[in-house]
Amino acid sequence: MTKKKRVFEELELEIESIGFEGVAIARKDGVVHFVKNAVPGDTVRVNIKKKKKSYIETFFLELLNPSPLRETPRCEHFGICGGCTWQNLKYPEQIKWKRQHVIDAFERLGKIPFGEMLETLPSPEIFHYRNKMDFSFASSRWLTDEEVANSDEITNKTFALGLHVPGRFDKVVEVNACHIQPKIGNRLLTEVRNKALEFGVTAFDARNFVGFLRSLIIRSTIAYNQNMVILITKGNAESEAEIKFINWFENDFPIEFPEFDNIIHAINSTRSPVAIDSMKMIRGNGIIKENILGEDYQISPFSFFQTNATQLNQFIGKIIEFADLKESETVWDLYCGTGSITLPASRKCKKIFGVELVESSILDAKINAEINKIDNAEFFCADLHNADIPELLNTLPSPDCIIIDPPRAGVHNNLIEHILKVNAPRLVYVSCNPATQARDCAELASQYKVVKVQPVDMFPHTYHVESIALLERI
């Protein structure tokens, strides 16, 4: 019996808006249709992928009439690598939609008034703004549609250096040029890839846990104009090809790339993608320096640091402006990370306490406080979501202002309850996820009103938005 070919229903749609997670939306007969790869103002031909009760998911087939809001993506990997999904949308539109998404979160999810919604603070740089990129080697290269169509022309199927295809831990898109990474990164990628292929060294195979080259990390700073590169391999060089490659990396690479103040070879022999067994410093001491609002920060190879340094002074400056601190005041900085808010804020208040889960971040925060001769900042390593967190927080002087900057999942109920008990006059809630921010502000609404909200663009060409909300005690 021959299998009946499934026929998908085709439609013509006009895109009206962009929803959460950056997917374009069209309405037909009152039903929401989600369309990937389209922008508002486009007319597109799609077919129906999935029909749900309240919406329909579609496959993009053809752009019939392009929107005037479209931008030609600069990146040759646009649509494949999954990184900058908004590179086809003009920048002023990107920041307009980011603000709209924060409004939508407060109106539809939080269902609470949000006071004044300021215009999104644009990023000073919209290309080469990322100060950290983590590229992967893989023994399974993602093939583009064109390569698959012309299958006799496929070369290098078993080696790739680039970025993971969204949702695929084993497949990597070969990245020739990435326009958001530090400028030096593209030359680095080309040279490392060429040498690996020249010496015939193997790339990591995550399924079978074999292969030598695992990842290549680049970190940069603006204030001190420093660059760090970390090559991660699965073990020490053993085969002839591996020995030749590592010899090149240790001896010739530093001459070819004088721009790198720090050159590191690290080994990760484990199945965990983030573990490190050992590090060899080929050049430098493993530290680069950045500056935020006059405070110096040490960045070690694997420590957390905000990724858009071009926007950091404005972003942190706005958080401190919202906090409106006085010299006599006590502040809690919850989820303080390495202290990027805590340290500049310490200059404006009497005493500040930072609390954070990750021990290495707390260590960095303490070192950074010392470097800047800050003695009114105290740091605690603790799980803010633990039921016994009030025990620690109750030992601290009561705050005039609490700064809260949680991860995407937002603030745990235990902590919300405790914040309500503490009842500080002001809260500044910083978030990279307006949906959980709005939900949490609604939880706090019995005692706090949202006075104003500032969306900030830290990640141009993506749908991600940072949002700073000022809450005042009612």
Ligand SMILES: C[S@@+](CC[C@H](N)C(=O)[O-])C[C@H]1O[C@@H](n2cnc3c(N)ncnc32)[C@H](O)[C@@H]1O
């Ligand atoms: C969005 S980051 C904020 C970092 C910091 N404010 C900064 O600007 O560098 C969220 C921080 O929350 C920390 N974190 C996550 N879960 C936590 C928990 N349960 N308790 C305490 N800190 C936590 C993370 O380690 C991370 O440093």
